[in-house]
Amino acid sequence: MAKARGLVAVNVEECKGCRLCVEACPVDVLHLTNTFNTHGYSPAEYDGEGCTGCGICYYACPEPGAITVYKNWAEAQEAYICQTKKVPSRLTVIDSVKGLAQCEACGQEVILSNFSNLSFAE
Amino acid sequence: MSVKILGKSAAFYDTYERRPGSNQEQTHYCPGCGHGILHKLIAEALLDYGVAENSVFISPVGCSVFAYYYFNAGNIQAAHGRAPAVATGVKRALPESIVISYQGDGDLAAIGGNEILHAANRGEAMTVFFVNNAIYGMTGGQMAPTTLIGQKTTTTPYGRTLQNEGYPIRMAEIISNLESPVYVERVMMADTRSINAARKAVRKGIKNQIEKKGFSFIEVLSTCPTGWKMSAPQSQEWIKTTLSENFPLGVYKDVADQVEPLNLEQNLATPARVPKLLGLDQDNMSFDDSEMKLAANIDQEIKISGFGGQGVLSLGIWLSEIGMRENLEVSWIPSYGPEMRGGTANCHVKLSNRSIGSPLVTHPTILVAMNRPSLEKFEEDVVEGGAIIWDSTLIDVEPARKDIVNIPVPATQIAKEIGNTRISNVVLLGVLSGFSDFLDPMVVQRVLPLIFKKKHLLEINLKAFQKGLELGKEINN
Numbered sequence: 001m002a003k004a005r006g007l008v009a010v011n012v013e014e015c016k017g018c019r020l021c022v023e024a025c026p027v028d029v030l031h032l033t034n035t036f037n038t039h040g041y042s043p044a045e046y047d048g049e050g051c052t053g054c055g056i057c058y059y060a061c062p063e064p065g066a067i068t069v070y071k072n073w074a075e076a077q078e079a080y081i082c083q084t085k086k087v088p089s090r091l092t093v094i095d096s097v098k099g100l101a102q103c104e105a106c107g108q109e110v111i112l113s114n115f116s117n118l119s120f121a122e
Numbered sequence: 123m124s125v126k127i128l129g130k131s132a133a134f135y136d137t138y139e140r141r142p143g144s145n146q147e148q149t150h151y152c153p154g155c156g157h158g159i160l161h162k163l164i165a166e167a168l169l170d171y172g173v174a175e176n177s178v179f180i181s182p183v184g185c186s187v188f189a190y191y192y193f194n195a196g197n198i199q200a201a202h203g204r205a206p207a208v209a210t211g212v213k214r215a216l217p218e219s220i221v222i223s224y225q226g227d228g229d230l231a232a233i234g235g236n237e238i239l240h241a242a243n244r245g246e247a248m249t250v251f252f253v254n255n256a257i258y259g260m261t262g263g264q265m266a267p268t269t270l271i272g273q274k275t276t277t278t279p280y281g282r283t284l285q286n287e288g289y290p291i292r293m294a295e296i297i298s299n300l301e302s303p304v305y306v307e308r309v310m311m312a313d314t315r316s317i318n319a320a321r322k323a324v325r326k327g328i329k330n331q332i333e334k335k336g337f338s339f340i341e342v343l344s345t346c347p348t349g350w351k352m353s354a355p356q357s358q359e360w361i362k363t364t365l366s367e368n369f370p371l372g373v374y375k376d377v378a379d380q381v382e383p384l385n386l387e388q389n390l391a392t393p394a395r396v397p398k399l400l401g402l403d404q405d406n407m408s409f410d411d412s413e414m415k416l417a418a419n420i421d422q423e424i425k426i427s428g429f430g431g432q433g434v435l436s437l438g439i440w441l442s443e444i445g446m447r448e449n450l451e452v453s454w455i456p457s458y459g460p461e462m463r464g465g466t467a468n469c470h471v472k473l474s475n476r477s478i479g480s481p482l483v484t485h486p487t488i489l490v491a492m493n494r495p496s497l498e499k500f501e502e503d504v505v506e507g508g509a510i511i512w513d514s515t516l517i518d519v520e521p522a523r524k525d526i527v528n529i530p531v532p533a534t535q536i537a538k539e540i541g542n543t544r545i546s547n548v549v550l551l552g553v554l555s556g557f558s559d560f561l562d563p564m565v566v567q568r569v570l571p572l573i574f575k576k577k578h579l580l581e582i583n584l585k586a587f588q589k590g591l592e593l594g595k596e597i598n599n
């Protein structure tokens with residue numbers, strides 16, 4: 001069994017529900033939902049566990065920002081820098097399916113698919 | 123150790139503000155369209171090689187016509203099939219930039235078949251991404267040159283047949299048969315492995331250009347779920363089972379390691395070289411001793427119109443020759459019918475001390491009308507307060523407009539008196555110089571000998587100019 005060390009976060013509003021990521025994931029941890037996003041597509045969603053961080057779904061997906069993969073979540077969560085206080089912090093996942101975490105330093109919710117606005121220690 | 127995250131590339135805009143409508147967070151492509159995957163591979167490579175800022179992405183006509191909504195790079199959208207020609211221009215003018223010609227199969231193999239062959243044959247140092255989805259996507263699924271035998275499209279409702287439409291064109295094979303290209307590969311985007319191979323090809327194509335290796339061509343078999351009437355996963359399956367059987371994958375040519383980097387600066391038109399090309403270095407003219415004070419803000423748009431043979435185009439060229447020597451920005455373009463003589467001709471001249479965007483003159487500040495049809499045709503276009511200079515020997519009507527400066531000149535009559543009706547254009551040049559504040563008579567008199575090299579010709583032309591100049595000065599008084 002492949003090691004679950006990654007974390008995948010789908011940006012629901014950028015997803016078009018094409019299913020390519022679902023088909024591509026080698027450990028089968030993505031599925032399409034029955035809900036709709038504001039553009040009328042049924043987006044993909046993470047099962048919530050089992051992502052290896054292989055990145056295959058990222059390259060399978062045609063949308064530039066629909067999928068974000070943290071290749072090594074343990075490393076990422078420890079390297080997190082709080083956006084409000086600008087101090088080294090730590091992330092705890094609060095909803096792996098929706099890709100939500102919490103910043104230890106400020107207590108605020110962090111959207112993991114929004115990675116370009118997050119910072120991590122080098 | 124830095125955190126490894128795969129996510130939206132910084133070579134894409136955060137939000138797609140150029141995209142009209144409320145949805146500026148998604149691309150305009152259909153769900154599962156291969157264009158998006160290829161965009162991501164290109165964006166990643168540009169960013170990884172540190173050239174995103176320095177890249178010019180040429181979008182074609184086709185579904186990827188709007189690629190400029192997404193790429194945070196230089197963007198130009200070219201006419202159908204002409205991306206390689208536009209890319210050629212950009213690369214030659216800016217050899218340090220990374221130029222990408224991105225084209226569909228209708229664009230590249232049908233309407234633009236000629237352009238791509240010659241760009242490849244010249245070995246332009248660009249990277250071409252050729253999206254082969256075996257169909258015209260944008261216009262609703264018509265047959266492309268790459269459509270397979272038997273494949274149903276809206277224009278081959280019974281399936282493509284050999285007899286009616288011929289064989290699908292294999293562009294990678296054709297391009298690889300030319301001498302100049304350094305790298306030609308066909309890849310597909312159909313599963314994890316093939317997307318990874320496509321990623322490598324994309325990177326190689328861009329790296330070749332960074333290393334100045336010449337023309338790289340990457341053909342990408344890509345899904346069009348909408349045109350194929352399949353789901354996205356089915357489309358990928360069809361690429362694997364059918365499309366790639368007809369378009370064999372592989373490296374068709376790779377000599378990038380064996381060729382020397384090109385010297386792209388060699389033929390560059392640098393500011394230092396242009397005067398030499400235009401012959402300006404030989405005049406050795408300096409106009410610091412000019413008697414005339416040129417206007418501070420010159421922005422003249424001049425249209426000269428008449429019969430072919432009246433020297434309409436020449437007069438325009440002289441104006442630009444003079445302007446160049448006054449250190450002005452100049453442009454000149456001719457417009458004439460197919461007939462050599464007797465037809466109507468006109469030219470557009472701009473003289474300005476700011477850079478000129480378009481050489482077209484639609485609303486002239488000065489109209490020089492040398493026959494009646496010209497006056498009648500262009501009078502309406504002249505700006506309010508502009509001038510109309512017209513040959514009153516040949517034109518038997520007056521301009522109707524009262525909000526312009528009306529300058530009738532019996533140019534042909536004067537030319538005839540001097541000895542040759544064909545120098546009426548020089549008379550008009552004199553008038554222009556005399557009444558305007560942007561054509562220094564001294565400069566004109568120095569330029570005329572460069573134009574009329576024979577002594578007797580020069581003499582009568584100087585005479586004609588002088589006569590016009592006097593008339594022009596009178597208008598001003």
Ligand SMILES: Cc1ncc(C[n+]2csc(CCOP(=O)(O)OP(=O)(O)O)c2C)c(N)n1
Nearest residue numbers: 183184185202226227228229257258259260
């Ligand atoms: C000069 C000109 N002729 C025809 C068209 C109509 N037209 C728009 S897109 C297109 C075909 C594009 O097909 P392809 O290059 O395969 O791109 P795709 O849409 O499949 O990505 C055509 C014929 C046009 N825009 N301009």
Ligand code: SF4
Nearest residue numbers: 025051052054055057
């Ligand atoms: S990163 Fe790999 S394991 Fe994780 S969801 Fe994507 S494809 Fe599946």
Ligand code: SF4
Nearest residue numbers: 015016018019021061
């Ligand atoms: S591949 Fe991308 S667009 Fe398609 S379903 Fe998955 S996340 Fe959504």
Ligand code: SF4
Nearest residue numbers: 151152155185259346
């Ligand atoms: S029509 Fe085809 S090529 Fe065009 S966006 Fe849709 S899927 Fe892509």
